[in-house]
Amino acid sequence: MYYGNQSKRIGTIVRSQNRTVNHYISYYANAIYTYDSRIILSGSYRRDESNLFGVSAQRKGVPLFSTGIAWSVAKEKFYDLNWLPRLQLRATYGYNGNVNKTISAYTTASPNLSSNYLGTPFTFITNPPNPSLRWERIKNINFGLDFGFKKEVLSGSIEYYLKNGADLIGTSPIAQQTGMSIFTGNVADTHTRGFDIQFNSWNLSGQFKWRTTAIFNISKDKVASYQANTGSNLSILNHRSITPLVGYPILSVFSFRSAGLNNAGNPQGYLAGEISTNYTSMVNSTNRSDIRFEGSAVPTHFGSLRNTFSFKAMELSVNISYKFGYFFRRMGLQYNPLYEGDNHTDEYGRRWQQPGDELTTTVPALIYPASVSRDQFYAFSHATVEKGDHIRLNDLQFTYTLAGDALQKMGLGSVGFYTYASNLGILWRANQRRIDPDARTGYPAPRTISFGIKTNF
């Protein structure tokens, strides 16, 4: 795109004021019924209404409800497991809706910031008419188990959930004959299920204490149906919204299948199963056998482990988190942006430079002029995908608490000195390039250390 000299055509700026108004009305009802402290029934209903623009009255509100039952098994007469004094089973069923306030079923327009070439103010269309726009609806089903061993030596909960989304709003490319290039609307139904597990344990008690809290989450989701355009292979690869392919995770990483570099340093892919360097055809192909599914773009297994040790007045707590089962795409060398002074990547030094290099590198040779589709092919090929799995030392806290007669004489209850350090770094990562999968662009979250004194009077 050429943008130089466009200031020539910017007319006078139209003076404008904007006021936004958000009105909400919520109706809320909640009831809980406990029978003999053994069985708890609960129900809640809620309706949210707002001044959503351009929708008919009955679409302005979203109902939500949930019902639940909990059964304290341990309180039943027949229950006789003394070593497990707490045992409860739970189940909930709920339903909620969601409205995206940024889109409307009707055509809407806004004043343009600058006037037209003759100095006349004008408006532009912000939302195309979409009579089939509906709310997003999500159905939730949860099953839970809470338990506690004697003296809470080991306690925790195990939860299994099902979450089915219907008519979820996402973006999808749309043919430009419509006057739009991106369609925002109801595109997909999704299924999610997973486990949330938490264990708390007292490993040591006495002079030296040691507690552990472990959280494990497993989540598996997939697109159950997709109603909008699935688009070209390239559009699937650089999709930032709901994956348009049924059966794959809601957020997925796909790549062009890669056949390495040829002996001229050009990256090779597949076109209808045949090795090809026809980049334009490959990026525009809709033959899904020429792309490969790498995996979920979000962690499917994640959680944390916090150990707290204390000895006399000292306490140390260490929190380690992990994210497993996902992939991300790193920035690959692209010559078009490189010639424009962008695309800072160390891959330039590892590019193909002479025949034979194709055996040791996947970075394409420098060509001039650059080719947009060759750049795109490489940037979205298997060569630039990394495994996201990593273990991180999240935070560390050390506390030293002084208490005693001497302090009390000074009028102080206790004095605590503490140090808290967070974002301490990655303990292990699957990728070999030392990329922080949580900070692929920009800077990683800065390491922080704080010191403090806490006292009671």
Next chain:
Amino acid sequence: MKTRFNNLHIVLAGLLITVLLPSCRKDFLDAKPSSNIIQPVTLEDFENLLEGDNFTYSTSALPVLSADEYSYIDYPTWQPTATATERNAYMWASDVFAGQPNVQDWARPYIAVFYANNIFSGLQKIGVEAGNSAEWNYIKGWALFERSYHFYDLTRNFCKAYDPASSNTDLGIPLKLIPEIDQIVQRSTLEQTYQQILKDLNSARVLLGSSVPTAKKNKATAVSAYALQARIFLSIGDYTRAELAADSCLALYNKLIDYNTLSVNDPFPFIKTNDETLFTTAALPSYSATASLVNNFITINNDLLALYNSNDLRRKIFFKPSPKGFVMGGNYFGQNIFPYTGLATDEIYLIKAECAARGGRTAASLSALNTLLVKRFPPSSFVPLSAATSQQALDLVLSERRKELVWRGLRWDDLKRLNKEGAGIVLTRVLNGTPYALLPNDIRYVFPIPSDEIAWSGIQQNNR
């Protein structure tokens, strides 16, 4: 049993019922979320949409990039050209956009069509009444004109030259006639496409007034509708109806600019509200080669420059010296750097002159031609053109078309049309010692449809 019931207790928490009068609730929820968002429903709202730049910087630059009016100064200059489209269009590559998404040459005219379609469905809801009919008709006519104008821009670039013998099987464009984005249409036949364009244009002409605005040159009028008819009929080789439309246009409005009144040294000799302009559009601003002032990397071809008589004022006014030759200077878009592609009376005089010559009326042809040319030479050196035969007159007109309508995006259409009639014009370029040629009636005279449109609508691609 009894003790159990003693244990029974009910907790009822947070039961809240909001009671509001229904009408009050309705007003509360009908409040506009942002004062900046409107739902266009009034005639004024529709006019505000029509004023937008989407209707002005809206025509494809491809016919300028691919025509024979300019050359890159050398190969090293061509190489780093900002977009692949510019490089490919220049050397008539089979693949022009190299997979680039969101190609504006295709998208922009369809944005204009989308706006027009929104206005039609809005107008339908208002209905015509005694009190609003003048304004209603004007808005409807303007929007119809815009749809016709932009459908035609798509047709001339993405379809073959019209041939009545094959127009029922040749591919036209997708005729999107409603604004709803959940509807996708396939390509019509070329015959259906032209029928739609001409039907819209005729309906527009009937609804629009016939006085050409002195300043608001973005507004459609019956005069610009006749002018567009003349352009379209000429391009499909219907010279009888083209002449009729040109005559109808000039009968209502025939002003010409006397180039003697312009300052040769002014970098922008024309004002955007000049007398000849009937309806303003410009090539879309995506390419550096079609942005004057910054395009010292191209030069206007010498064979084109050589056509001008040394006294011809156009030679000095249109072209400015550059380090390697000449580049485009000012155009009818005033202080704007993108090619003027709109309608103006000079083009209509040339259409009149051409059609008269093709009809064997040499005197009428020369009269129209000389009416234009007398405004292009100093009085002292103007010699009216003369021709012994209508064929000679036609040759003169076609040469004047090149000189007068340079850099207006019309040369490409002329090449398609004239080669179809047997003119045998071969385009050639040399790049890094390699010659490139575009033979008459080559399939590459039709641009490919951008690949993302093909992927998402499944419409048929052009064979290129």
